[in-house]
Amino acid sequence: MQNNVLILDFGSQYTQLIARRVRELNIFCEIKPYNKPPEDLNEYKAVILSGSPHSVRAGDAPHVDLSGIKGKKPLLGVCYGAQYLAHFNGGNVEKSNTREYGRAKLAKLHVDDPFLKSIAIGSQVWMSHADTIKSLPDNSVLLASTHDVENAAFKFKNEETYGIQFHPEVYHSTDGKQILENFLVNIAKVEQNWTPAAFVETTVAGLKAKIGDEKVILGLSGGVDSSVAAVLLNKAIGKNLHCIFVNNGLLRKNEFEDVLHQYKDMGLNVKGVDASARFLDALEGESDPEKKRKIIGRVFIEVFDDESHQVENAKWLAQGTIYPDVIESVSATGGPSATIKSHHNVGGLPDFMKLKVVEPLKMLFKDEVRRVGKSMGLEPNLLGRHPFPGPGLAIRILGDITREKVAILQEVDHIFIQGLKEWGLYDQVWQAGAMLLPVNSVGVMGDERTYEKCVALRAVESTDGMTADWVNLPYEFLQKTSNDIINKVPGVNRVVYDISSKPPATIEWE
DSSP, rough: OOOOOOOEEEOOOTHHHHHHHHHHHHOOEEETTTTTTOOTTEEEEEEEEEEOOOOOTTOOOOOOTTTTBBEEEEEEEEHHHHHHHHHTTTTTTEEEEEEEEEEEEEEEEEEOGGGGOOOOOTTTEEEEEEEEEOOOOTTEEEEEEESSOOSSSSTTTSSEEESSSOOTTTTTSHHHHHHHHIIIIIIIIOOOOOOOHHHHHHHHHHHHHHHHEEEEEEEOOHHHHHHHHHHHHHHGGGGGGEEEEEESSSTTHHHHHHHHHHHTTTOOOOOEEHHHHHHHHHHHOOOOOHHHHHHHHHHHHHHHHHHHHSSTTEEEEEOOOOEEEEEEEETTSSSTTTTOOOOOTTTTTTHHHHEEEOOTTTOEEEEEEEEEEHTTTHHHHHHHHOOOOOOOGGGGGGEEEEEEEEHHHHHHHHHOOOOOOTOOOOOOEEEEEEEEEEEEEEOOOOOEEEEEEEEEEEEEOOOOSSSEEEEOOOHEEEEHHHHHHHHHHEEHHHEEEEOOOOSSOSOOOE
């Protein structure tokens, strides 16, 4: 990669947001733990120090060797990073009298500097810190202040080294993206050439060189990540890519046939394996959600291994791993920065199958995966698909799994999802689904008493699944959906709508 930006992570919950904002500027960046920095800094044109839950005043404060960076490359310290630059260069950092958290406004701009180009007095910024910089190092100059924080932004004299007490990466800092652009583009002179098309071109060339004429096996899930990974690999190695799409019997109605047909229309070399009976037999009588997950994972590995052995001389296993997985696996703290998890990669298979691993999406965030897919012409209905749990409907059927229950929930789910699409609501929802509850309720249908199943509908809006709010769907839509489900799905006589947010609830019920 050219024109890289290095982000050193001190464990902040916002570190991934810094990377996302930088990527939005069409600039490539990487996150590395503060205690495991790259040995070669030559490929990086600028460095950003993240925030941290720690205090620079503490004995166990995270330390990093900046001798090869400060004064030699453009350097920006954010929150803890700014306090670190001040504290260890002669400034004074003390505990705040009150916790400075939330919205603030820039009240003073002290110096005309390109770092604050196009930033005006009154610009809103977001504070989140318990310490504050009481005095700056002697060789620095104050750039900006808020009403409560005198040293909100500063720079070192004769260096392209800056510190800001606020967080430009969060949306609450209204000009945060502009500040990052000022630093990276106007000061560090980083080129804005990180685009989906450039990624595709570079990645396909790299895959060709890495894999050559060897064969690759990829387990398709029907989700965005594995689908985009498949198309990238297909561009690079064509028929040497062998895709396997397994039906575990817990997919949505008609999903196995529909998605398999779509994959074949995309020109992928894909084999569909209907192992639904094998999965459902293994799940019989089991109601514990964690045990259900383990059973599904075990049977999937068995089925995938059986099928992969039919591909002669396969050398590689491809996975749809995305960047948050990579960040989590190398997190310096194992804590706050490791907050987003992907459920599409098939963890455990590499050691089990003794194959080399290739992960073409491992440097992309989820939104970037979708943009790359769009640039390669993937269908919008595939790229815009809601996330779907790996165990499928098994964790949406509370209690034991039977074929009858799966069939009921597939019909209910189909009515709900198709209704969202017909009403133009599907793209306003991040994830939606139906839960089959382990209770029966009394009802009246045709003057007769019924005692049948209750289903719960769930629709949430989110950005990464870590937090989520329930979607306020129109009453008219919910009324029609409820009527359709009760009238068209035998065995169901009651429909409820889940209005719980995450936290404290989770998106799935199991």
